[in-house]
Amino acid sequence: MKAAQLTKYAKNYQLELNEIDVPTINDTEVLIKVKEAAVNPLDALIGTGSLRLMHHYQLPQTMGNELTGEIVQLGRSVTQFNLGDSVYTRLPFHQIGAFAQYVAVDASAIAPLPSNLDFKTGAAAALTGLTAYQGLHEILAAKSGQTLFIPGGSGSFGQMAIPIAKALGLTVIVSGNAQAKERTLAAGADQYFDYHTQNYWELLSDVDLVIDTLGPAELEHELSIIKPGGQLLSLIMGPNGAFARAQHMPLLQRILFGLNGRKLDQQAKKAGVTYHFIFVRSDGQQLRAISKLIEANNIVPAVDSKSFDLTEVNEAQAYLANGHPRGKVLIHFDDTVSD
Known part of the structure; x- marks a missing residue:
C-alpha cells in the first residue's frame, strides 16, 4: 500500500510517498480501509520535531492523526464492530498513520460514524x-x-x-x-x-x-x-x-x-x-458520547471545498498553513492511488 511518511525532522519537512506493507492486526485491533484523512496543525508540530520531547517517532513514520474509513478485517477478540462498518477516530498519538491506504488500530480507539455525517464531514469531527x-x-x-x-x-x-x-x-x-x-x-x-x-x-x-x-x-x-x-x-x-x-x-x-x-x-x-x-488522546467510548451530541444537534463540521489526494499531501499541508481554508482540509482516498 502507499503511505505518506516523515523521513526527517525539519523546519520545512516534506513527506515522502512510499510503498509499504499493509499492516497486520492483533486480536484487539481492526484494519481500516481509509476513506478520508484530515490534515491538522498537529501534523506540522510532529514533522518539525516540536513534539519530540513528548514522543520521538522511529523514522520513517507514516503521518496523519484523524480519519474515517471502513473496517475490512477484525481481530479475533473484537465483538463490538462488524466487517463493513463505517468508523471514525483520532488515532493513538504513539500509533499515528492516517495518511495511508490502510490503518491498523485498537478497537477501543474507534467509534461508528455518526448517522448524520459522511466520510468527509466525519473526518473533521474526531x-x-x-x-x-x-x-x-x-x-x-x-x-x-x-x-x-x-x-x-x-x-x-x-x-x-x-x-x-x-x-x-x-x-x-x-x-x-x-x-x-x-x-x-x-x-x-x-x-x-x-x-x-x-x-x-x-x-x-x-x-x-x-x-x-x-x-x-x-x-x-x-x-x-x-x-x-x-x-x-x-x-x-x-x-x-x-x-x-x-x-x-x-x-x-x-x-x-x-x-x-x-x-x-x-x-x-x-x-x-x-x-x-491539553493534548488529546484517542478514546472510542468518548467518541460514542460525542456522536450522540453530533446527531442530536445535527452538527456537520465544516470541510474545505479544495480536494487533495495522497499524492498531494504536501500541498494539502501547505494549504492548511497558508491557504486560509474554510473548514477542515482532507486527503481523499479513492482509485487515483492504487493499492
Missing part, C-alpha cells in the same frame, strides 16, 4: 470533538452554572465545544468574525462578540473558564476576564509541569516541561488563575 470533551469534562471539570468563554471560538473547535458545554449546563460566550455570528448563536452560544468591532476584555469579567484557541498574544486579555480561582485551558500555548505530571511523564520530562511552562504558570498565578494545556 479530534476537535475529543478536544472539547476531554477539556471540559476532565481537565476543567466544568460544572453547571459556570460561564465559559472561547476566544476565536467561531471555527471548527467551537462548533463541537458549544453543544458539549451546553449539555453540561454552562453559559457559553464566543468571539469571532461577523460572518460566523448567526451560525455560532444557532449552535447554542449565549453571547457573541465580533472581534473586529468589540474588545471582549472591555466587556467581560468574572468568567469561570476560558478555552484559548489563539495563543500567547491573547494571554493578557484572557487572564484579565477570569475571576480569581478560575481556569484557563489552552489548545496551543504549550505544556507546563502540571501537564507532564498528569501525563505520568518521567522526572526529566516533568522538569523540562516545568521550565518550559514556568512563565505561563507565573502569569496565571499572578491573576489568581490555574493554567492548563
